[in-house]
Amino acid sequence: MNPARRIRDEIAASIQSGAWRPGHRIPTEQELAARYGCARGTVSKALSELAASGLIERRRKAGSFVAHPPVHSAVMTVPDLAELIAARGEAYRWQALAIERLTGGDDGFARPALAIEGVHFAADEPFAFEQRRIALGEVADAADADFEAQAPGTWLLAHIPWTEGRHVIRAVTPTRKEARLLGIGPSTACLELDRTTWRAGGVVTHVRQLFRGDRFDLVAEFRSGLESARPS
Amino acid sequence: MNPARRIRDEIAASIQSGAWRPGHRIPTEQELAARYGCARGTVSKALSELAASGLIERRRKAGSFVAHPPVHSAVMTVPDLAELIAARGEAYRWQALAIERLTGGDDGFARPALAIEGVHFAADEPFAFEQRRIALGEVADAADADFEAQAPGTWLLAHIPWTEGRHVIRAVTPTRKEARLLGIGPSTACLELDRTTWRAGGVVTHVRQLFRGDRFDLVAEFRSGLESARPS
DNA sequence: CTTCATATTATGTCTAGACATAATGACGCA
DNA sequence: TGCGTCATTATGTCTAGACATAATATGAAG
Structure with a gap:
């Protein structure tokens, strides 16, 4: 075994087993x-x-310490909807309802x-309703x-x-129009996902997606470090 | 500037600007x-x-390539509820409704x-309803x-x-009992968070938290690598 | 033309040593 | 007692070179 990997794993084990407490x-x-030669x-x-x-914190002169607040960060993969549905083995289809070019007005x-x-x-059943803005100055x-042919x-x-971007996730009750578009009752809970995406400089796009609560969950995993940050 | 940091940042910039496409x-x-001396x-x-x-993939003999599927992984921090509410500047309180020791039965x-x-x-207003199991064999x-005094x-x-653990997030309509406990109408959408937590070997705890949809959002951020995986 | 062995090549890991940097702690002075 | 200074120390970064490893490319044999 690699010395580096061995040292890393042994220290990680000491921490995760609780033998070395935070601090x-x-x-x-x-x-x-010297110990590992x-x-x-x-x-x-x-x-x-x-x-x-x-897992640890390092401070010059002071040394290295078992990190102290195990704030749980979970990694949530947000795949393209077309892929997600295909992965479920269902047929995917996108239907545009309105495409408009905005030049004036102000919605932030x-x-x-x-x-x-x-x-x-x-x-062939409605899965999510999407409202999107794309900044033409950036793209x-x-x-x-x-x-019309391809989902934005x-x-x-x-x-x-x-x-880079930011998601805000909430549970909401759909408006009457949204319930009709999704083919659900007006009191069926929906998951709303608001995503703002930017690239060095400016906001590229903002999207609000409304999912049928009965057909969609989000999954997020957390683990104590190691393996790559971005599991492919 | 550090040579290492400089190389890293310049390559990252080339990728993020789109000058170097995936592949x-x-x-x-x-x-x-040689180029950076x-x-x-x-x-x-x-x-x-x-x-x-x-951001990149490395293959022996072949070389390093701009990574190819930019599947968006977002990092969601899952703070302790007591901390989260305190951070909002609101008073936090936990009220236990039932504590029971299970020895028989089978719910998985x-x-x-x-x-x-x-x-x-x-x-002083209900915020979330929680149902939890703790494995006494592990803890x-x-x-x-x-x-009674402290939230589990x-x-x-x-x-x-x-x-380590796994979250499943959905939007649901509360049962009548849940709506009453949360002080909301029976058709107010709620965010349900199912979290299973384990530690080398066994499941430690499972919790189902039901949040009032009108008082809680989840926030998750994604970024193209760099800075530490775990922003404190 | 295909197949298998071999040489080449780029990354992966390690070493021993050097200097930089930052923070602690001790010492001395007011 | 309190404060500023300075030596000490552990990490941070880098170098030049070495060998390991894996995968591609090449060439020879069938």
């Missing part, structure tokens, strides 16, 4: 190097990984913008895309990779 | 070392960080177990804890750090 001071790099650089690499994964979103409304279908190509999320994913 | 081959470590180890470290953050959860039901209050101390989540967070 416990880890031996210095020199001590560990390897160079300090190797120990340093192992500790760096543990620090990156949040940049202008010019494209405003798109539509419904995602799974197995000029979007003006030429055919959003799918198009954006292929054309504007590597963005 | 693009990154110069070899040797070429980069540093040792190969330094380049390797920079590329390792980019790979860990998911280990035995013996502690079954706890209660309500979380914010500013023997829990038998002596006072869950708070106690567990302090006593059982470093766990």
Whole structure:
């Protein structure tokens, strides 16, 4: 086994088993190097990984300590809806309801913008209702895309990779119009997902998706560091 | 600026700006070392960080490539409810409704177990309804804890750090009993959060929390790698 | 033309040593 | 007692070189 990996795993095990409580001071790099019979650089690499994964904290001169607040961060993968539905083995379809070019007005979103409304279908039943804005100043190509044929999320994913963003998730009761579009009763709970996406500089798109509560869950996992941050 | 950091940031910028599309081959470590006038180890470290953050993929002999599917993973921090409410500047209170020791029966959860039901209050109004199981085989101390005085989540967070787990989030309509406990109408949408938590070996606890849809959102952020996986 | 062995190559990991940096703690002075 | 200074110390980063490993590319044999 790699010395670096071995050191990393043994320290991680000591922490996760509870043998080393939060705040416990880890031996210095020199001590560990002597104990494992390897160079300090190797120990340093192992500790760096543990620090990156949040398991320990390192302070110059002071040493390395078992990290202290185990705030649970969960990783939620947000796949493209077309993929998600295909993965379920259901047929996917997108239907645009309205596509409009906004030049004036003010809703807090940049202008010019494209405003798109539509419904995602799974197995020919409504699955989610989507309202979207795309900033044409950031994504000029979007003006030429055919959003009747392709859902804007799918198009954006292929054309504007590597963005940052923020989701807000809530439970809401649909409006009468939304309930009709989703083919559900007016008191069926829906999951609302508000996503703002940006790329160095400006907001690229904002989308509000309303999911039928009875056909959709979100799954998020948390783990104590190690393995890559981004499980493919 | 650190050479390593500089290399890392310049490559990340090339990717995020779209100049290097997914699949693009990154110069070899040797070429980069020569271009930046540093040792190969330094380049390797920079590329390792980019790979860990998911921005690139590295393959022996083949080289390093801009990673290809930018599946959006969002990081959701799941704070303790007591902390969350305190952070809002509201008074927090926990009220236990039932605490029971389960030895027989079978609901798919280990035995013996502690079954706890209660309500979380914010500013003296019901905020969330909680149903929990704790595996006494994994957490023997829990038998002596006072869950009338302290919410089980708070106690567990302090006593059982470093766990892994899984959330399932949905929108639901509350049952009549739940609506009454939360002080809402029977058709107010609620956010349901199902969390299973485990630690090397066994499931530690399972909790189902039902939030008033009008008083709670979940926030999740995604970003293209870099900064630590676990923002404190 | 296919198949298998081999050479090449880029990454993966490690070493031993160097200097930088930041924070602690001790010492001395007011 | 209180405060500023300075040496100490542990981590942070880097280097130049070495060997390991895996996968591609090449070439020889069938």
